[in-house]
Amino acid sequence: MNDDMTPDQEYDFYAQPENHEPLGPGRRRLTATVPVRFSEELLEQVRNAAAADDRSVSAWIRRAVEHELRHSA
Known part of the structure; x- marks a missing residue:
């Protein structure tokens, strides 16, 4: 999957049953509030x-923070 998908493309992607299976082992990315x-x-x-x-x-906020960190000096 690509992070640049539009919401409609994401919907179409996940509407296909073959895209419901995990691609690898689970991982917990969020660790703090x-x-x-x-x-x-x-x-x-x-x-x-x-x-x-x-x-x-x-x-949306997580994505905005990640974007800012990638593009800041």
Whole structure:
């Protein structure tokens, strides 16, 4: 699978039964919870952006942080 799939492509990919099987051993990637506070205005923008990407707020924030870390000096 590719992280660059659109939500429609992801839906089509997982609609195929052969794509329901794990490709390897399981791994736990998330190891800690970090409380973060946002203003109501910023949180609303995050919610809207996450919904537009068809992602949860948590997944959207993780992806934004990963993107920033890859592209920062």
